[in-house]
Amino acid sequence: MQSSDFSSGAIPTSDLVSLFSACRDEVLESWRKRVVVEVKSAAALGNPVLVDTLPILYDNIARALASGDTRSIATSATNLAQVHGRERAIMTEYGPQDLIRELQIFREVLFAVAKTRGLYLRKQDADVIGNSIEYATRESIVGYNAAGKEETESFIANLSHDMRNPLHVASASAQFIQMATPDPQTSALAKRVVEKIREADAMLQTLLDAAVLKGRMRLKLHLGQFEMLQLAKEVGADASLNGQPVQVAGEELIGHWCEVSMKRVLENLIANAQKYGDTSKAITVAVQRVDSRMLLSVHNEGTPISPSDMPRLFNKFQRMEDVVIKGWGLGLPFVQNVVESHGGSVIVESAEGRGTTFTVSVPIDARPYVTH
Numbered sequence: 001m002q003s004s005d006f007s008s009g010a011i012p013t014s015d016l017v018s019l020f021s022a023c024r025d026e027v028l029e030s031w032r033k034r035v036v037v038e039v040k041s042a043a044a045l046g047n048p049v050l051v052d053t054l055p056i057l058y059d060n061i062a063r064a065l066a067s068g069d070t071r072s073i074a075t076s077a078t079n080l081a082q083v084h085g086r087e088r089a090i091m092t093e094y095g096p097q098d099l100i101r102e103l104q105i106f107r108e109v110l111f112a113v114a115k116t117r118g119l120y121l122r123k124q125d126a127d128v129i130g131n132s133i134e135y136a137t138r139e140s141i142v143g144y145n146a147a148g149k150e151e152t153e154s155f156i157a158n159l160s161h162d163m164r165n166p167l168h169v170a171s172a173s174a175q176f177i178q179m180a181t182p183d184p185q186t187s188a189l190a191k192r193v194v195e196k197i198r199e200a201d202a203m204l205q206t207l208l209d210a211a212v213l214k215g216r217m218r219l220k221l222h223l224g225q226f227e228m229l230q231l232a233k234e235v236g237a238d239a240s241l242n243g244q245p246v247q248v249a250g251e252e253l254i255g256h257w258c259e260v261s262m263k264r265v266l267e268n269l270i271a272n273a274q275k276y277g278d279t280s281k282a283i284t285v286a287v288q289r290v291d292s293r294m295l296l297s298v299h300n301e302g303t304p305i306s307p308s309d310m311p312r313l314f315n316k317f318q319r320m321e322d323v324v325i326k327g328w329g330l331g332l333p334f335v336q337n338v339v340e341s342h343g344g345s346v347i348v349e350s351a352e353g354r355g356t357t358f359t360v361s362v363p364i365d366a367r368p369y370v371t372h
Contacts, residue, residue, distance in 0.1 A: 035102050041094045041098050048365075061132050073131060084136070084143065089143070103133055174191075174197065177190040225256050236285055248286075269360075273299070278302035285297070293364060304355070314332050314333050344362030
């Protein structure tokens with residue numbers, strides 16, 4: 001459906017945003033029904049993984065509409081769409097064409113529901129929606145491809161590690177032959193075998209080191225049932241002892257997660273907020289349920305993360321001199337690894353005047369998505 005279909009009967013922006021937001025559940029339900037029919041790989045997915053970040057994308061589109069700026073894009077100043085692509089690559093059997101198709105369906109359903117509800121949009125409003133989903137599609141493919149590259153690197157790391165074990169056995173055997181044989185020629189050959197095995201081992205170690213630095217291996221978690229808001233309050237109280245208040249709000253939410261790992265996630269995100277945010281203003285932590293997922297957000301005011309640094313926040317051992325934000329070493333990669341191991345995602349939004357928000361989105365019951 002083209003944006004020109006919505007060029008008449010426009011309503012004030014404030015009313016439009018309110019009515020648009022009220023359509024969210026209907027749009028998502030209609031989208032679910034179509035996607036499981038039209039995208040073969042979606043049919044087998046549980047609801048938390050299928051829905052993924054779509055509710056947040058919808059809310060961001062509503063915010064873009066509220067701005068009244070025709071150039072506004074719902075995914076600007078956030079890695080939301082790239083995270084969606086990563087999760088599709090990691091958690092599903094999607095191919096790139098499936099990822100593109102589901103977002104096309106999202107656009108089609110959104111406009112269809114708006115028309116059915118009598119929510120006639122100005123051309124500039126329809127352009128904001130269409131452009132936002134188009135950009136989200138492109139960025140999702142970037143995230144999808146990045147996750148595929150990391151998976152390949154993890155495979156290389158595992159293979160290199162496994163190959164070193166038989167090499168060590170062969171080396172020990174050759175050294176035993178070298179010491180035990182009375183024949184000088186046999187001893188010389190055994191010595192040569194040891195040297196060549198050592199060379200091969202050194203090459204594998206180089207390959208392993210490179211892959212470990214770049215690869216992402218899912219963690220083994222110990223799941224249990226606990227209440228997340230209480231955990232957030234405990235971590236927030238401890239973090240407030242340094243003088244900067246941490247305000248925790250939201251709803252009580254019991255789920256199946258790894259408590260030790262999720263506590264470390266909170267500690268890392270709050271510590272980063274304290275280190276890089278405005279220390280004169282409180283850090284806010286929020287817990288909420290959206291559909292069958294839990295959203296855990298940590299927000300700080302202050303200078304935003306630059307767009308050029310955003311894609312590199314989660315790179316392991318990032319120490320390049322041209323990175324403005326220094327010190328983001330293992331903390332954020334650990335956070336992302338924990339969350340993805342729960343079947344979830346970490347979304348970052350950072351912009352001038354809005355501060356920085358890290359949002360953890362995980363299924364309320366992570367048991368079906370955890371590797372044992």
